[in-house]
Each structure stands twice: as C-alpha cells, then as structure tokens.
Amino acid sequence: MKEKKVNSACETCPEYSANGLKKLGVNIENTDYVVALAGNPNTGKSTVFNALTGLRQHTGNWPGKTVIRAEGAFEYNSKKFKLVDLPGTYSLLSTSQDEEIARNFILFGKPDVTVIVVDASRLDRNLNLVLQILEITDKAVLCLNLMDEAERNNIEIDERTLARDLGIPVVPTSARFNKGIPELIRTVNEVAHGIIFCDPHRIKNVPDNINKAVKKLSAELKKQFPGIPNSRWIAFRLLEGDKRIIEALESGELV
Amino acid sequence: MAKKPIKNIIKLSNDLRWQIGDDFHDNLAEGIYADAAELVSNSVQTDSGKKRFRLDSKIDKIITSKTWGFPLMFLILGVVLWLTIIGANYPSGMLAQLLLDTIHPLLKSGASSIGMPWWLDGFLIDGVYLAVAWVIAVMLPPMAIFFPLFTLLEDFGYLPRVAFNLDALFKKAGAHGKQALTMSMGFGCNAAGVVATRIIDSPRERLIAIITNNFSLCNGRWPTQILIATIFIGAVVPSSVSGLASVGAVIGIAILGMVFMFFSSWALSKTVLKGEVSTFNLELPPYRPPRFWKTLYTSLIDRTLIVLWRAIVFAAPAGAVIWLISNIMIGDHSIAYWMINGLDGFGWLLGLNGVILVAYIVAIPANEIVIPTILMLTVLVTGIAGGEGAGVMFELDSVTATGDILRAGGWTLLTAVNLMLFSLLHNPCSTTIYTIYKETKSAKWTTLASIAPVIMGFVVTFLVAQIWRLFG
Numbered sequence: 001m002k003e004k005k006v007n008s009a010c011e012t013c014p015e016y017s018a019n020g021l022k023k024l025g026v027n028i029e030n031t032d033y034v035v036a037l038a039g040n041p042n043t044g045k046s047t048v049f050n051a052l053t054g055l056r057q058h059t060g061n062w063p064g065k066t067v068i069r070a071e072g073a074f075e076y077n078s079k080k081f082k083l084v085d086l087p088g089t090y091s092l093l094s095t096s097q098d099e100e101i102a103r104n105f106i107l108f109g110k111p112d113v114t115v116i117v118v119d120a121s122r123l124d125r126n127l128n129l130v131l132q133i134l135e136i137t138d139k140a141v142l143c144l145n146l147m148d149e150a151e152r153n154n155i156e157i158d159e160r161t162l163a164r165d166l167g168i169p170v171v172p173t174s175a176r177f178n179k180g181i182p183e184l185i186r187t188v189n190e191v192a193h194g195i196i197f198c199d200p201h202r203i204k205n206v207p208d209n210i211n212k213a214v215k216k217l218s219a220e221l222k223k224q225f226p227g228i229p230n231s232r233w234i235a236f237r238l239l240e241g242d243k244r245i246i247e248a249l250e251s252g253e254l255v
Numbered sequence: 256m257a258k259k260p261i262k263n264i265i266k267l268s269n270d271l272r273w274q275i276g277d278d279f280h281d282n283l284a285e286g287i288y289a290d291a292a293e294l295v296s297n298s299v300q301t302d303s304g305k306k307r308f309r310l311d312s313k314i315d316k317i318i319t320s321k322t323w324g325f326p327l328m329f330l331i332l333g334v335v336l337w338l339t340i341i342g343a344n345y346p347s348g349m350l351a352q353l354l355l356d357t358i359h360p361l362l363k364s365g366a367s368s369i370g371m372p373w374w375l376d377g378f379l380i381d382g383v384y385l386a387v388a389w390v391i392a393v394m395l396p397p398m399a400i401f402f403p404l405f406t407l408l409e410d411f412g413y414l415p416r417v418a419f420n421l422d423a424l425f426k427k428a429g430a431h432g433k434q435a436l437t438m439s440m441g442f443g444c445n446a447a448g449v450v451a452t453r454i455i456d457s458p459r460e461r462l463i464a465i466i467t468n469n470f471s472l473c474n475g476r477w478p479t480q481i482l483i484a485t486i487f488i489g490a491v492v493p494s495s496v497s498g499l500a501s502v503g504a505v506i507g508i509a510i511l512g513m514v515f516m517f518f519s520s521w522a523l524s525k526t527v528l529k530g531e532v533s534t535f536n537l538e539l540p541p542y543r544p545p546r547f548w549k550t551l552y553t554s555l556i557d558r559t560l561i562v563l564w565r566a567i568v569f570a571a572p573a574g575a576v577i578w579l580i581s582n583i584m585i586g587d588h589s590i591a592y593w594m595i596n597g598l599d600g601f602g603w604l605l606g607l608n609g610v611i612l613v614a615y616i617v618a619i620p621a622n623e624i625v626i627p628t629i630l631m632l633t634v635l636v637t638g639i640a641g642g643e644g645a646g647v648m649f650e651l652d653s654v655t656a657t658g659d660i661l662r663a664g665g666w667t668l669l670t671a672v673n674l675m676l677f678s679l680l681h682n683p684c685s686t687t688i689y690t691i692y693k694e695t696k697s698a699k700w701t702t703l704a705s706i707a708p709v710i711m712g713f714v715v716t717f718l719v720a721q722i723w724r725l726f727g
Contacts, residue, residue: 042540087453093284097453121541123299127291149541155301162298176546205289207282213271220267238268239279249261 022075023054031082039117041088047175049085120150134200135233167199343396354388386574406554410545429524431460441471470516475622487671606673606720633664680712
C-alpha cells in the first residue's frame with residue numbers, strides 16, 4: 001500500500017479531506033475505532049469498503065455476494081479505523097446465518113460507528129433495515145449510495161429532511177465512481193469523535209398493546225441492567241423469544 | 256462467566272407474549288414499514304412512476320421469459336466458452352514456446368555447465384519447473400479470458416436472472432432456489448461456491464447445496480474439458496465446424512453436470528435430507544453497466560492470478576512426485592509403470608485406462624495438472640518418441656501433437672468421452688473437501704460429498720463403456 005509522506009501542514013488538517021486518508025488494507029492492528037458497514041444486499045457495501053480500505057474485496061451485481069465478514073482499515077487524521085463489511089440483509093428479525101452475523105456484530109461487537117449503506121433509488125425498501133439498526137445502535141451514518149442511479153431514474157431525495165427525520169447524518173455517494181467518499185469519511189470521523197451527536201429515530205407505528213408490553217419489559221431490563229443501551233430492541237427480541245438474546249443476557253455479553 | 260439471574264425477565268416476557276398474541280411479529284413488521292413509508296413520503300420525490308426501470312423490465316421480460324430464458328442462457332454460456340477456446344490458442348502457444356522451448360533448454364544447459372548431478376537436475380528442472388511451466392502455459396490464457404467475461408456478466412446483473420430462471424427446477428428437486436447462485440459461483444471455483452451457500456437459511460437446503468456443488472464444472476476442470484473436446488470431438492467432425500463441435504461438447508458436459516446436480520439434490524431431499532422447500536424473495540437488481548477496465552483489471556489480478564498461484568503451488572510438488580514415481584525403480588520397472596499396470600484392468604472396465612487413473616491419484620490436490628500428467632505418463636508407458644524421457648513433462652504447443660501422442664497411447668473417442676465424464680464426476684479437490692468440512696463441521700457429510708461423485712463417475716463411465724462396446 002502506498003503511503004504518502006507529509007509534505008505540509010495542510011495534510012494534517014481535517015479539511016484536507018480525501019488526502020488525509022491513508023488506506024491501510026488488511027493492516028487492522030491497534031485501531032482506535034471500529035466501523036461497521038451494514039445494509040441491504042446489493043447496495044454497494046463492498047464497493048464502499050474497497051474505496052475506504054484500498055482492498056479489492058470481490059464485488060458483483062447480485063444480492064448475497066458477501067457472506068463472511070471482511071475486515072480492513074484506514075487512517076484518517078492520524079486515527080486508525082477498523083472497517084468491517086457485514087453480509088447484506090433485508091432485516092435483522094430472522095435467523096439465517098448471514099443475518100445473524102450482521103446482527104451479532106452490531107449488537108455484541110459494539111462498533112463505534114455503523115455506516116448503513118442504502119440504495120438511493122430504492123429507499124423505501126431499504127429503510128426497513130435502517131430502522132431496525134437504529135433501534136440497536138445510536139451512532140450511525142446513512143450512506144445514500146448509488147446516487148447516480150437515483151438521478152438517472154429521476155428520483156430526488158431531500159437529504160436534510162431525511163437526516164432530520166432519521167436523527168443521523170446522511171451522506172450521498174456514488175461509491176463506484178468514488179463520489180462522496182471524502183464526505184463519508186469526514187462524517188464517520190465526526191460521529192466517532194462525538195462531534196456529531198445522533199438522536200436516532202425509533203419505530204413509532206407500533207400497536208398500543210405491543211408498546212405497553214415493550215415499555216414494561218424494557219423498564220424491567222433497565223432496572224436489572226443499568227446502562228443497557230438498547231433495552232427497547234432487546235425487549236422486542238425477548239417478546240419474539242430469541243434464544244440467542246436470552247443467552248447473551250445471562251452471560252452478561254450485552255452490558 | 257457467572258450467569259445473571261434473569262428468570263424474572265424471562266417470566267415477564269413470557270407473560271407479556273401471551274397478552275400481545277400471535278401476530279406480534281407481523282404487527283411489528285407492519286409498524287416498521289409504516290414508519291418507512293412516512294419517512295419516504297417526507298423526503299423522496301419521484302418524477303413519475305412510469306418511467307422508472309422501463310428498460311430494465313424490458314430486458315428482464317426477455318431473458319427471464321419461459322421461451323427465451325433457457326436458450327439465451329445457453330447462448331451466453333456458449334459465446335463465453337467459444338471466445339475462451341478460440342482466444343486462448345495463440346497466447347498458449349506463445350507461452351509454451353517461451354517457457355518450454357526457450358527457457359527449459361537454457362536451464363538444462365545451465366545446470367549441466369555447473370555440474371549438477373542428473374537426479375537433482377531431473378527432479379528440479381524436469382519435474383518441478385516443467386510442471387509449473389505447463390500449468391502456466393495451459394491455464395493462464397483461458398482463465399485470463401474466461402474470468403473477466405464471467406465477471407462482466409456478474410457486474411451487469413445477469414446471475415440473479417439465472418437464479419430466477421432455474422428457481423422452478425430447484426424447487427422441483429426439493430432444493431432452495433438460491434442454490435442457482437451458489438451453483439454459478441461453483442462454475443468459478445467449488446470452494447467459493449460452498450462458502451457462498453451461507454446465503455441459504457435452511458440447514459437442510461444448505462447441506463444439499465454444499466454436497467452437490469461439485470457438479471458445477473470448476474475452472475480447474477474447464478481447461479481439461481476444453482482440451483479433450485478440441486482434440487477428439489473436434490477431430491471427428493469436418494474442420495470447418497470443429498470449433499463449434501468442441502464448444503458444444505463442453506457445454507453438453509456442463510449441462511450434464513447440472514442434470515446431475517438436480518438429480519442428486521432431488522435424491523437427497525427424498526431420502527436423507529427430507530423436508531419442506533422454503534420460500535424466499537429474490538430481488539432482481541437493476542442492470543448496471545459494468546466498469547469495463549476496472550472489472551478487467553480486478554478480475555485479472557484477483558481471480559486469475561490467485562487461481563493460477565494456487566495451481567502452481569500444487570503443481571510444483573506434483574511435478575516432483577511424477578518425476579520420482581517414474582524414476583524410482585522397483586525390479587525392472589518404475590513405480591509409475593507398476594501403478595499403471597495395476598490399474599489398467601479397472602481402467603479398461605470404465606472405458607478409461609491406468610494412466611488416467613494414476614493421473615487422478617497424483618492430481619487430487621489440483622485438478623489443473625491432470626492433462627499434463629496424463630501426457631507424460633502416456634509417453635512413459637508407450638515409449639513413443641516425442642517426450643524427453645522418464646518423468647519429463649514435455650511441451651505440446653500444438654493440439655495435433657497432443658492428439659498424436661494420445662492416439663499412440665491407445666486412446667479412442669470412448670476414452671475421450673469418458674475422460675470428460677470422469678473429469679465432471681469425481682471427488683472435489685482437496686481445498687473444496689476442506690472447505691466442506693469447515694462449513695458443515697461434519698465428517699459424515701464431508702465424506703458423502705467426497706465419495707458420492709466418484710462412485711457416480713465409476714457407474715456412469717462403466718455404463719457408457721459397456722454400451723459403447725456393445726454397439727460400437
């Protein structure tokens with residue numbers, strides 16, 4: 001991997017954007033932050049991963065291509081970020097192995113930032129997963145990828161409204177053409193450092209009886225596990241009877 | 256770690272589950288969709304629903320149609336193979352000239368000028384170097400053409416359409432429709448195909464996909480098929496159509512592999528792996544114009560060179576083994592001679608010969624070196640002029656020369672057909688076997704996946720040989 005020498009003070013400045021980036025490839029030791037890449041299948045997660053790490057994780061235009069967790073790293077403003085490319089999933093509510101890999105990493109791996117890559121031209125379908133991830137984690141960035149395709153299909157997205165509604169930063173990109181990647185890195189960096197504060201959307205349209213049950217259960221969880229970050233989502237899972245979550249509560253993995 | 260007392264939480268959640276009723280999952284899912292719809296209506300504007308994806312759905316209508324889906328699929332596969340076969344000829348010849356005609360004699364004379372003992376010179380240069388050089392000359396050009404073409408199709412978005420076309424067939428076989436995707440990956444490399452089965456949720460259907468992935472002709476076997484088809488199948492028809500006939504034969508073998516995949520999936524799902532077929536949604540992604548040069552570059556660097564490197568790593572020790580078994584004598588003859596003689600009878604029954612069986616034993620680590628091994632051993636036992644002596648894998652820069660040697664070794668059209676069949680139906684390579692074990696964590700299924708194809712290969716070649724001889 002090519003490493004650039006620092007020639008001037010400019011290169012240490014955050015505004016130096018893309019060039020403040022050092023692609024570290026598979027060198028994932030001693031990283032300061034862990035960043036997860038999640039999203040629906042075939043939205044370009046691996047392409048974003050490659051653009052950030054300089055690796056050449058195999059990409060292809062079909063859903064389900066990434067089945068194992070790929071890891072790589074990059075350095076930005078002398079902080080090292082480990083990047084984990086998760087298998088693409090439509091949801092986190094079922095039990096296939098790829099969904100569990102993704103779910104478990106976001107839940108137990110406790111990434112510092114989760115970048116949710118979505119297909120801008122199919123936002124409606126992609127939001128299902130986004131909303132589920134936002135129940136689990138607070139620190140997230142929405143990467144509105146495939147903007148070129150959305151534009152070609154005359155789809156306009158008001159990013160600011162979307163960011164306000166979701167309560168997380170939204171960055172439009174076309175990772176295949178390296179567009180928006182510097183902005184994405186900057187945003188990830190700011191979320192990791194707490195410069196940007198996320199106040200994520202929580203699912204609202206839940207029937208009353210479920211809402212009551214969840215509130216009760218989540219209050220009990222909070223009492224027993226003070227400081228648990230995603231009690232509401234865990235309550236959802238417990239109501240579903242998710243054995244892995246019960247196990248994790250018993251072993252103390254979650255707190 | 257100490258277990259936390261969470262009995263009360265479990266009890267509470269059980270009680271609450273009773274209160275909220277069965278449709279909790281659906282209600283929650285509906286709630287999420289309602290939220291998503293609100294968010295979208297606030298921030299997304301589409302110009303008009305009509306224009307979206309019009310071209311995409313037009314293309315889809317044709318390539319996933321009942322009438323055109325399959326013919327187009329075979330046509331595309333045919334064109335890819337034809338380009339590979341025709342295109343690989345010239346660079347293969349050039350590489351053979353360089354590595355085998357030029358560098359090999361140089362190395363030999365260099366070794367004799369520094370007084371290297373004959374056995375070391377033979378072991379290193381005639382054994383290891385020639386095996387490696389052969390693999391490069393034979394494998395690099397077809398892979399360098401096949402992989403980029405395949406990757407371009409993949410980037411374009413064709414693979415999910417193949418899955419869509421094959422879905423009904425897989426369902427009939429009691430298997431998961433996504434197996435079509437893992438099967439396609441298997442056409443590149445079976446080990447990769449086995450790992451890709453992780454996209455299949457149901458353990459039962461995933462096992463079926465793992466066990467039957469070996470019936471996808473992998474890139475280690477494409478060159479064998481292509482070479483044998485060119486020499487024998489191409490030779491029995493007028494030369495003007497020999498290219499087409501060879502391509503047809505290779506496609507035939509690939510399709511036969513798919514037939515075996517469906518058949519054994521069906522057999523498994525009716526016997527040891529009984530169960531319901533699960534339904535799933537397959538999203539047909541939009542077509543994306545591939546980024547041509549980038550795809551070309553990455554498929555050359557990542558796929559071609561990695562596979563080539565793997566072949567070289569296995570070919571080098573195999574070359575050494577070949578040289579050793581043909582130079583170490585037991586009594587009057589070499590080990591190779593005894594092995595070939597011992598297996599000749601069994602080989603004859605299968606319409607093959609001892610040479611081919613020995614070559615497959617030597618080449619268990621890597622299917623790629625079967626053909627060079629067969630050639631070298633054929634020369635050894637027939638003692639015809641052409642080779643350079645015991646254990647030397649020699650160059651065959653023209654396909655005719657290869658054909659001459661094989662015919663001198665007693666090969667017929669039957670041998671060729673059965674070799675193609677056996678190359679399709681035999682145990683997976685050692686990497687794939689190891690991968691199957693890692694994915695299934697079961698010695699039982701790994702053994703079944705490894706042994707069953709060989710048995711099928713024996714049965715099929717045996718039957719073909721008997722019928723052929725009966726009518727031939």
